Amino acid sequence: MLLTKDFLLxxxxxxxFYVNGVELARDTEWNxxxxxxxxxxxxxxxxxxxxSVFFALKGQTLDGHDFIPQALNAGACVLVISKDLKxxxxxxxxxxxDSLRNRLVIFVPDTYAALVDMAKAWRATFDxxxxxxxxxxxxxxxxxxLRSILEQTEIPFYISAKNQNTFIGxxxxxxxxxxxxxxxxxxxxxxxxxxxxxx
Numbered sequence: 001m002l003l004t005k006d007f008l009l010x011x012x013x014x015x016x017f018y019v020n021g022v023e024l025a026r027d028t029e030w031n032x033x034x035x036x037x038x039x040x041x042x043x044x045x046x047x048x049x050x051x052s053v054f055f056a057l058k059g060q061t062l063d064g065h066d067f068i069p070q071a072l073n074a075g076a077c078v079l080v081i082s083k084d085l086k087x088x089x090x091x092x093x094x095x096x097x098d099s100l101r102n103r104l105v106i107f108v109p110d111t112y113a114a115l116v117d118m119a120k121a122w123r124a125t126f127d128x129x130x131x132x133x134x135x136x137x138x139x140x141x142x143x144x145x146l147r148s149i150l151e152q153t154e155i156p157f158y159i160s161a162k163n164q165n166t167f168i169g170x171x172x173x174x175x176x177x178x179x180x181x182x183x184x185x186x187x188x189x190x191x192x193x194x195x196x197x198x199x
């Protein structure tokens with residue numbers, strides 16, 4: 001995903017964007033860490049790498065907001081949150097907030113909805129072949145065969161990671177496609193939710 005003002009405003013027009021505690025005006029130039037560059041996406045703090053966008057998703061038992069310190073320490077450059085940082089548990093201290101230093105904070109009503117909306121908006125920018133691999137058997141094997149074939153070419157491509165074929169995994173994988181990509185393939189699990197989503 002390319003971190004640009006235009007993309008973000010198009011993808012999540014309802015969001016509020018902050019840098020160093022100040023809301024970014026929509027009619028001014030934006031400047032934040034890694035702006036204009038590709039960024040990877042993570043919703044698990046253990047998979048955050050340098051220059052990741054961390055979506056603080058709330059699950060049935062865990063809340064990603066509680067893992068913001070780990071995400072920042074691992075190198076997250078953007079946070080997508082739905083709670084005020086000071087209200088989060090997980091040792092979000094004032095010192096940690098101060099350490100955000102030019103990192104973008106995207107405040108949304110629902111981080112899950114923002115993940116879906118951003119994935120849809122990024123997918124809409126693809127002007128190259130995209131393959132969805134689905135079915136009840138052999139999805140991962142087929143995907144790896146395709147990866148092996150594409151590795152023999154000079155085409156920049158993206159193949160979805162591991163067996164992340166849930167709806168959340170699909171959205172994250174779409175957002176992990178870099179702007180230089182010329183082909184992509186995604187492993188897609190069969191579910192009513194994915195069928196309705198049209199990502």
